[in-house]
Amino acid sequence: MKEKILAEAERLFWKYGVRTITMDDIARRLAISKKTIYQYFTDKEDIVYQVVSFHIEHEMTECDRLLDGSMNPVEEMMLVSDMMKRNADMINPSLLVDVQRYYPKAWDVFLQYKEGRIINDIKANLQRGVDEGLYRPDIDLETMARLRIELIQIGFDDRIFPNTKDVMATQDHLLHHFIRGILSEQGFTVYNTLKNKEYNLSAYENK
Amino acid sequence: MKEKILAEAERLFWKYGVRTITMDDIARRLAISKKTIYQYFTDKEDIVYQVVSFHIEHEMTECDRLLDGSMNPVEEMMLVSDMMKRNADMINPSLLVDVQRYYPKAWDVFLQYKEGRIINDIKANLQRGVDEGLYRPDIDLETMARLRIELIQIGFDDRIFPNTKDVMATQDHLLHHFIRGILSEQGFTVYNTLKNKEYNLSAYENK
Structure with a gap:
C-alpha cells in the first residue's frame, strides 16, 4: 500500500504541481481513507520528501545504466541532459521551484x-x-560543475x-550554451557532428 | 549634509557589508548625532535604498561614457564586465546578496x-x-541576456x-564561459585576439 x-502521489505532484494536491486528493484517487495514508506517512511534507527521494534514486540508477563509460564526454553530457529533459517533460514546471520554496526537508535531499x-559526476x-x-x-572544474547544475x-x-513559453526550450538553450562555453577546438568538431545527428533524428521523427 | x-554610508557598506553597519556607526564616523541623520532619512533601509539608487545611476552614466558605439560587440561585452569588476572590487562580496535578502526596497531599485x-542593453x-x-x-536573445545578468x-x-576563494576569479570564469558560448567561428577570432591582448597586458603589469 505504501x-x-x-x-x-508522484503522478499527481508531477502533473498538477505539489502545492495544489492535498491528502484528500490522494485518498480520493486511490479510493482509500485519509486514515490509511496516515498509517504510512506523518504528513504531506513526509510524502513529498519520500517522493523526491525515490525519484532521485531512480534517476541516478537510470543514469548509471545509461553511462557504460564507452561514450566520449561531450556525448555523455548531452545524453544525460536529454534523459533529464525526457523525465522533466512529465513534470509540472513549477514543481522544482515549489519544493525548494515550500518543502525544505525534501529540498535537502536534493541538495x-x-x-x-x-557535482562529482x-x-x-x-x-x-x-x-x-x-x-x-x-x-575551472568546480565552478563549471556548479554552474551546470545551477543552470538546470x-x-x-x-x-x-x-x-519563457517553453521551459524545455530554455533548458536546451542553456545546455548548448554551457557545452559550447567549455569546448576546445577539437571538442567543437565532435560537438557539431553530434548536434547534426540530433537535428537529423528530430527531422526524421517529425515526418 | 545629506x-x-x-x-x-556607501563607503562603509562597500567595505564592511550592509548588515554590520548601524546608524550609530555612520553617525560616529561623521562626528554628528543620529538625530541629524534622521532629519534626512527615515531609517537604515532608506539609506540603503538611496545608496543603491545613487550607485546604479552612477554606474549607468559611467557605462554610457565608456561605450561610444565604436567598439565591436565582443570588446564591448568584455569592457563593460571589466568596468563592473573594477567597481565590484571595492565592494564587500556579501553586499549584493545581503541587499537581496534583507533590503527588499533597495533590491527593487536594482530589479x-x-x-x-x-536587459535591453x-x-x-x-x-x-x-x-x-x-x-x-x-x-535566443531574451534567454541569453537574462542568463548574463543572472550569472553576475x-x-x-x-x-x-x-x-570560492576569489569571487572575482569566479566572475571571470563565468564571463569568459558566457562569451565563448555565444561566439560564432568568426567571433572566436576576434575574441582570441582580444584575450591575448588582455593576457599580455596583465603579464606586463606583473613585471
Missing part, C-alpha cells in the same frame, strides 16, 4: 545528492573532457526567465 | 533597472553581435559557489 500511495554525487565528466582534449584545459535550477525558475 | 551622509535597462549588444556575424545566429548575481552567491 508504494501505491507514493506512486499515485545532499547535489553536493555528494551530482559532472566534475568527472569535465576532467575526462579536459584529459581527452575535448574541453578547454583552463576551465534557474532554467525552471519563472522569476528569472519570466517570458 | 550627500555627506550618503557618501560615508527595475535590470528589467527596464540592463545586453539584448542590444547580442543583436549587434549576431548582425555582425560575431555571435551565433541561433542564440549567482557569481557573488557563496551558497552556490561555496568553495
Whole structure:
C-alpha cells in the first residue's frame, strides 16, 4: 500500500504541481481513507520528501545504466541532459521551484545528492573532457560543475526567465550554451557532428 | 549634509557589508548625532535604498561614457564586465546578496533597472553581435541576456559557489564561459585576439 500511495502521489505532484494536491486528493484517487495514508506517512511534507527521494534514486540508477563509460564526454553530457529533459517533460514546471520554496526537508535531499554525487559526476565528466582534449584545459572544474547544475535550477525558475513559453526550450538553450562555453577546438568538431545527428533524428521523427 | 551622509554610508557598506553597519556607526564616523541623520532619512533601509539608487545611476552614466558605439560587440561585452569588476572590487562580496535578502526596497531599485535597462542593453549588444556575424545566429536573445545578468548575481552567491576563494576569479570564469558560448567561428577570432591582448597586458603589469 505504501508504494501505491507514493506512486499515485508522484503522478499527481508531477502533473498538477505539489502545492495544489492535498491528502484528500490522494485518498480520493486511490479510493482509500485519509486514515490509511496516515498509517504510512506523518504528513504531506513526509510524502513529498519520500517522493523526491525515490525519484532521485531512480534517476541516478537510470543514469548509471545509461553511462557504460564507452561514450566520449561531450556525448555523455548531452545524453544525460536529454534523459533529464525526457523525465522533466512529465513534470509540472513549477514543481522544482515549489519544493525548494515550500518543502525544505525534501529540498535537502536534493541538495545532499547535489553536493555528494551530482557535482562529482559532472566534475568527472569535465576532467575526462579536459584529459581527452575535448574541453578547454583552463576551465575551472568546480565552478563549471556548479554552474551546470545551477543552470538546470534557474532554467525552471519563472522569476528569472519570466517570458519563457517553453521551459524545455530554455533548458536546451542553456545546455548548448554551457557545452559550447567549455569546448576546445577539437571538442567543437565532435560537438557539431553530434548536434547534426540530433537535428537529423528530430527531422526524421517529425515526418 | 545629506550627500555627506550618503557618501560615508556607501563607503562603509562597500567595505564592511550592509548588515554590520548601524546608524550609530555612520553617525560616529561623521562626528554628528543620529538625530541629524534622521532629519534626512527615515531609517537604515532608506539609506540603503538611496545608496543603491545613487550607485546604479552612477554606474549607468559611467557605462554610457565608456561605450561610444565604436567598439565591436565582443570588446564591448568584455569592457563593460571589466568596468563592473573594477567597481565590484571595492565592494564587500556579501553586499549584493545581503541587499537581496534583507533590503527588499533597495533590491527593487536594482530589479527595475535590470528589467527596464540592463536587459535591453545586453539584448542590444547580442543583436549587434549576431548582425555582425560575431555571435551565433541561433542564440535566443531574451534567454541569453537574462542568463548574463543572472550569472553576475549567482557569481557573488557563496551558497552556490561555496568553495570560492576569489569571487572575482569566479566572475571571470563565468564571463569568459558566457562569451565563448555565444561566439560564432568568426567571433572566436576576434575574441582570441582580444584575450591575448588582455593576457599580455596583465603579464606586463606583473613585471
